[in-house]
Amino acid sequence: MNSVNLFSPIVKSLLVALLAVTATAHAEDKKPAPPAPPKIDAAKGATLFTDGDAARGLPACVSCHGAGGNSTISVNPKLAGQHEGYLYKQLVNFTTAQRNQPVMTTYAKLLTDDEKHNIAAWLATQKQTPGAAKNKDTVELGKKIYRGGIAEKNVPACASCHGATGSGIPIQYPRIAGQHQDYTFAELGLFKTGARKGVEMDAIAKRMSDEEMKAVADYVAGLK
Numbered sequence: 001m002n003s004v005n006l007f008s009p010i011v012k013s014l015l016v017a018l019l020a021v022t023a024t025a026h027a028e029d030k031k032p033a034p035p036a037p038p039k040i041d042a043a044k045g046a047t048l049f050t051d052g053d054a055a056r057g058l059p060a061c062v063s064c065h066g067a068g069g070n071s072t073i074s075v076n077p078k079l080a081g082q083h084e085g086y087l088y089k090q091l092v093n094f095t096t097a098q099r100n101q102p103v104m105t106t107y108a109k110l111l112t113d114d115e116k117h118n119i120a121a122w123l124a125t126q127k128q129t130p131g132a133a134k135n136k137d138t139v140e141l142g143k144k145i146y147r148g149g150i151a152e153k154n155v156p157a158c159a160s161c162h163g164a165t166g167s168g169i170p171i172q173y174p175r176i177a178g179q180h181q182d183y184t185f186a187e188l189g190l191f192k193t194g195a196r197k198g199v200e201m202d203a204i205a206k207r208m209s210d211e212e213m214k215a216v217a218d219y220v221a222g223l224k
Contacts, residue, residue, distance in 0.1 A: 038113065038114055038117045039114070040114075040117045040118060040121045041114075041118050041121075042118060042121040042122040042125060043122070044115070044118045045115070045117075045118030045119040045120070045121055045122035045123070046122045048061070048111075048115060048118065048119055049061040049062060049065075049069070049119055049122060049123070050062050053110075056110050057110070058107060058110045058111070059107070061119065064076045064103075065077070065078075065079050066078070068080050068126040068127070069081075069082070069123045069126045069128075070126070070128060070129045071180065074180040074181065074182040074183065075180070075182050075183055075186060076180075076183065077179060077180065077183045078128055078129070078131075078178065078179055078180065079123045079126075080123060080126035080127060080128040080129070081123075081124065081126060081127060081128040081175060082123055082124060082174060082175050083124060083168060083169075083170040083171065083174065083175060084120045084121050084123075084124035084170070085120075085170050085171035086168070086170065086171055086172075086173075086174045086175075087119070087120035087123055087124065088116050088117055088120040089171060091108050091111065091116040091119070091120065092108075092113075092116065094107075094108035094109075095108050095109050097197075098197050099196055099197065128175075128177075128178050129178070130178050130224055131177075131178040131179065131180065131181075131221040131222060132221060132222050133218045133219055133221055133222035134181065134218060134221070135214075135215075135218045138211075138214065138215040138218055138219075139215070139218060139219055139222075141211075141212070141215040142215035142216045142217075142218050142219025142220070143219050145157075145158065145208075145212060145215065145216050145219075146158040146159055146216055146219050146220065147159055147164075150207070150208070150212065153207040153208070154207060155204055155207050155208060155212075156204065158176075158216060158220075161173045161200070162174070162175075162176050165177055165223055165224065166178070166179075166220055166223035176220050176223070177220065177223035177224055178220075178221060178222075178223060178224060179217075179220060179221060180221065181214075181217045181218050181220075181221045182217075184216075184217035184220055184221070185213055185214050185217040188201075188205050188208070188213040188216070188217065189205075189210075189213070191204070191205035191206075192205035192206050192208070192213075
């Protein structure tokens, strides 16, 4: 009897441990499945971009960003041919403190997550109209900064992230080739003041003068 009494606590401990493991396994089995990836419909994105949704007070994106995402208003960006992942990320950022902008924040909050995906997918398929550098007096400065940075200010070459031709890297870094000078310069200014958050760009823009930012913005407009 004494031997059984000594052994019983060990048996009980093993049973408790086994039950705990079994319960954990069952709990894991009951975990909800991860959400399915969004069913992206670029055609719906095209309709929303072109027509908007009056019932929700959502204007057509085309009114500011132009047919096919080729804005003719220099302070509004061209969106045609931009990376799908980057466009989607920016639409999400407009709904957060990451990128608060009176017009876009209002409209981005009206879009569902699927609609953000759809618009981004459609714009990525559109062909961007080419731009051109306009200031021959600063184009060499812009080229020098874009390709080689400004060593004495610890400003890296723009090409190191945005590519030699300004094509960017999906999701991380946008395509900037052919973009309007006014828009690029304005965004650099927002990064410089901290009004737009972007870990790398905040620090870089703060080290650049307005003249240098304008030169880069003009050079970038001519990249293809």
